Amino acid sequence: MKILIIEDSLKLQKSLRAGLRRLGYAVDVAGDGEEGLAYSKNGDYDVIVLDLMLPKKSGLEVLREIRESRESPEVLILSARDQTRDRVLGLQQGADDYLVKPFAFDELHARIQALVRRRFKQKSPVITVGKIKIDTSLHIACQGADCLPLTPTEMRILEYLALNRGRVITSAQLINQIYDASSYASRNTIESHISSLRKKLRTQGGPGIIETRRGFGYLIT
Amino acid sequence: MRSISKTITISTILSVALILVAGQLVVDRVVSGWVLQQFDDALQAKARALVTLTKFDGNEVELDFADEFMPEFEASENPEYFELYLGDGRLLETSRSFGRHAEPQFSDQAEEVAIADVMLPDGRKGRRIAVKFTPQIGDDNEVLRISIAPQDRPRAILRVSTERETLDAAIQQFHLIILGISLVVLVAVMLSVSRAIKLGLAPLNQIKTEISQISPNAIDRRISSRNQPIELEPIATQFNRVLAEIENAFIREREFSSDVAHELRTPVAEIKSLAEVGLRWPDEKDIQSYFADIYDSSRQLDRLIENLLHLCRSEEGDIELELIPIELEEIIDKIILGVSAETNERNITIERVAGLMPTIQIDPQWFELILKNLLFNAVAHSPDGSVVTIEVISEAGFCALEIENPMAVPLGEQDLPMIFKRLWRKDTSRATGRHAGIGLSLVKSFADLMNLEVNASISRDLFHLRLSRIRTC
Numbered sequence: 001m002k003i004l005i006i007e008d009s010l011k012l013q014k015s016l017r018a019g020l021r022r023l024g025y026a027v028d029v030a031g032d033g034e035e036g037l038a039y040s041k042n043g044d045y046d047v048i049v050l051d052l053m054l055p056k057k058s059g060l061e062v063l064r065e066i067r068e069s070r071e072s073p074e075v076l077i078l079s080a081r082d083q084t085r086d087r088v089l090g091l092q093q094g095a096d097d098y099l100v101k102p103f104a105f106d107e108l109h110a111r112i113q114a115l116v117r118r119r120f121k122q123k124s125p126v127i128t129v130g131k132i133k134i135d136t137s138l139h140i141a142c143q144g145a146d147c148l149p150l151t152p153t154e155m156r157i158l159e160y161l162a163l164n165r166g167r168v169i170t171s172a173q174l175i176n177q178i179y180d181a182s183s184y185a186s187r188n189t190i191e192s193h194i195s196s197l198r199k200k201l202r203t204q205g206g207p208g209i210i211e212t213r214r215g216f217g218y219l220i221t
Numbered sequence: 222m223r224s225i226s227k228t229i230t231i232s233t234i235l236s237v238a239l240i241l242v243a244g245q246l247v248v249d250r251v252v253s254g255w256v257l258q259q260f261d262d263a264l265q266a267k268a269r270a271l272v273t274l275t276k277f278d279g280n281e282v283e284l285d286f287a288d289e290f291m292p293e294f295e296a297s298e299n300p301e302y303f304e305l306y307l308g309d310g311r312l313l314e315t316s317r318s319f320g321r322h323a324e325p326q327f328s329d330q331a332e333e334v335a336i337a338d339v340m341l342p343d344g345r346k347g348r349r350i351a352v353k354f355t356p357q358i359g360d361d362n363e364v365l366r367i368s369i370a371p372q373d374r375p376r377a378i379l380r381v382s383t384e385r386e387t388l389d390a391a392i393q394q395f396h397l398i399i400l401g402i403s404l405v406v407l408v409a410v411m412l413s414v415s416r417a418i419k420l421g422l423a424p425l426n427q428i429k430t431e432i433s434q435i436s437p438n439a440i441d442r443r444i445s446s447r448n449q450p451i452e453l454e455p456i457a458t459q460f461n462r463v464l465a466e467i468e469n470a471f472i473r474e475r476e477f478s479s480d481v482a483h484e485l486r487t488p489v490a491e492i493k494s495l496a497e498v499g500l501r502w503p504d505e506k507d508i509q510s511y512f513a514d515i516y517d518s519s520r521q522l523d524r525l526i527e528n529l530l531h532l533c534r535s536e537e538g539d540i541e542l543e544l545i546p547i548e549l550e551e552i553i554d555k556i557i558l559g560v561s562a563e564t565n566e567r568n569i570t571i572e573r574v575a576g577l578m579p580t581i582q583i584d585p586q587w588f589e590l591i592l593k594n595l596l597f598n599a600v601a602h603s604p605d606g607s608v609v610t611i612e613v614i615s616e617a618g619f620c621a622l623e624i625e626n627p628m629a630v631p632l633g634e635q636d637l638p639m640i641f642k643r644l645w646r647k648d649t650s651r652a653t654g655r656h657a658g659i660g661l662s663l664v665k666s667f668a669d670l671m672n673l674e675v676n677a678s679i680s681r682d683l684f685h686l687r688l689s690r691i692r693t694c
Contacts, residue, residue, distance in 0.1 A: 011518060015499075100486075
C-alpha cells in the first residue's frame with residue numbers, strides 16, 4: 001500500500017514515515033501544499049494523510065484539487081484543529097476521515113487500514129485466496145496454522161494482488177505501489193520478488209495462486 | 222418580576238380611578254348641594270307666602286289661609302305641615318294635616334330663619350323651615366299701621382315642614398348614575414390603556430424577540446434599527462454597536478483559543494509520535510535524532526507555555542515592577558549573547574550603532590524580556606546572512622531603542638496593526654517556523670505595563686521596532 005503524508009512538521013514527517021514504513025507501507029512525504037498536490041497527481045496513492053495548516057497551499061485547497069482530479073485516494077485529515085466546524089468542513093470537502101493531533105500512532109494506523117479496506121471494498125482485514133489467508137492488518141499470510149516466511153516486499157506484493165483480485169496488475173503498477181518515490185526498483189526486481197513469492201507459496205504446499213499474463217502483468221484469480 | 226406594561230397599566234388605571242372618585246365626589250357634592258338649596262328655596266318661598274298671609278289687626282294675629290290655594294297642607298297622602306306660634310310660644314294655628322297626628326311642640330329659636338332636617342309627624346323624614354317674623358298690618362288699616370310701630374307689634378314664628386324622602390331618593394339615584402358612569406369610564410379607560418400600552422410596547426417586544434435569538438452560536442445577529450420609534454432607535458443602534466464589539470472580541474478569543482490549541486497540539490503531537498515510534502522500533506537507524514527532536518519540541522512547548530503565562534500575568538496586571546538603575550549596554554550585550562547560537566548558525570550579524578549608552582531606571586527582569594523578544598523577533602524574521610541593527614537614541618530624560626532588520630518574508634503597511642496581536646502570523650496557515658507569534662504581543666503588553674511605547678514601521682525593505690520613553694537616570 002502506498003501512502004502520501006502531506007505535513008509541514010519535519011518531526012512528524014520523520015516519525016510517521018519511519019513508523020508506517022516499518023508497518024509495510026510505501027511512504028512518500030511532502031512538506032507543503034503545493035508539493036503534496038504534485039505528489040498526489042504523479043503517484044498512485046491509496047491513502048493521503050493530510051495536514052490542514054500547510055505552507056503555500058492549505059490542506060483544504062489541496063483536498064479540493066485532489067477531489068477534482070481523476071484520482072480518488074482515501075484522504076485522512078490529520079490536524080491540530082479540533083473544532084467541530086473544522087471536522088465538518090474537512091469531511092464535507094471530501095475527506096474520508098479526520099484525526100486530531102496529538103494522536104496515538106496505533107489509532108492512525110488502524111484508521112489507515114480501515115481506509116485501505118474501504119478503498120478495496122473489503123469489510124474484513126483477512127482476504128482468503130484458495131487455502132491461503134492473507135491478514136492485511138497483521139501483514140501475514142497463512143495456510144492453516146502455518147504462516148509463510150515472506151519478506152515485507154513480498155508481503156506487500158501479495159496483499160496488493162489479493163486486494164486487486166481479478167485484475168491484472170502490471171510490473172509498473174507494482175513498482176509504483178510497493179516502493180516510495182525515493183526508492184529505485186526495476187521490472188526485474190519485481191519479477192525476482194514474484195518468483196520468490198511463488199516458491200514460498202509452493203513450499204508450504206499452497207497452490208500457485210499468482211498467474212502471469214505474459215506481456216501484461218500478474219493476477220490472482 | 223417588574224413589568225413596564227403592568228406598571229403603566231396599574232398606575233394609569235389608579236390615576237384615572239382616583240380622578241374619577243374625586244370628580245364624582247365633587248360633582249356629587251355640588252349637585253346635591255344645589256338640589257338641596259333649590260329645595261330649601263322652594264320651602265322658604267312657601268313659608269314667605271304664609272308669612273304674607275299672617276296679619277295683625279291691633280288685637281290679635283291671624284293667618285288668612287285658605288286650604289284650596291295650598292291643598293298640600295291638607296292632603297291625606299304626602300301632606301305638608303305648618304305651625305304658627307306667637308313669640309311667647311302660644312300656638313295660633315296649624316295645618317289640617319296635623320289633625321291626624323300629635324300636637325306640634327314649640328321650641329324657640331334665635332335665628333330669623335332656621336332650616337333643619339326633622340322627623341315629620343307622620344314618621345317620614347322631612348325638612349323644616351322656621352321663620353321668626355313680625356306680622357303685617359292689613360293695607361286697609363292705614364291708621365293702625367302708623368300708630369303701632371313695628372317693634373310694638375307681636376312676634377310670630379311660622380314653621381313649615383315638608384317631606385325630603387323624594388329628594389333623598391333623587392339624590393341617591395343621581396349618586397348611582399354618577400357611579401355607573403364612573404365605572405363605565407373606568408372600564409373604557411382600562412381597555413384603552415391596555416390597548417395603547419400593547420401598541421406602544423410592540424417595538425420593545427419585537428426587540429425582546431430579536432435579542433432572544435442572539436446567542437454565542439448566533440452572535441452575528443443584530444436588532445433591526447429600521448422603523449424603530451424615535452425613543453428606541455438610538456438604543457437599538459447602540460446595542461448593535463456593542464454587539465459588534467462583543468462579536469469581534471468573541472471571534473478574537475475564539476481564534477486565540479484555536480491558535481493556542483494549534484500551537485500546543487503540534488509540539489505535543491511531535492513528541493508523542495516520535496516517542497511512540499521510537500519505543501516501538503528502537504532499532505530505527507536514526508533513533509538518536511528522535512531524542513534531539515523530542516527535546517527541541519519540549520523546549521518549544523516550554524517556551525510557548527512560559528510566554529502565554531507571562532502574557533496572562535501582564536494582561537491581568539499581576540506583575541510587580543521593581544525599578545532600579547541598570548546599564549543599558551550590559552543588558553543589550555546579554556541579549557545579543559542569548560541569540561548568538563542562532564545568529565552564528567544563520568550567519569546573521571548584529572550591529573550596534575555607536576552612541577551613548579545611558580543608565581536607565583527600569584525593572585530589569587521584564588525589560589530584559591522585552592528586549593529579548595524584540596531581538597529574537599528581528600533575528601527570526603531576517604534572511605540568513607543579513608544584518609540586524611540596534612540603535613539607542615537619546616531623548617530629554619528618556620531614551621529610545623530601535624531595532625532594524627531586513628525582512629525574510631516581506632510585510633506590508635496593512636500588516637502593521639496586526640503585528641502586536643496575540644499569536645498573529647503573516648502565514649495564516651500557522652505552518653511555518655518555530656515562532657508562535659506571541660513575542661511581540663508580550664512586548665506590547667509589558668511595554669504598556671511599564672509605560673513604555675513600542676511602535677512598528679516599515680521603510681524600504683527594512684522592518685523597524687522602536688521602544689521609546691525609557692527613563693534614563
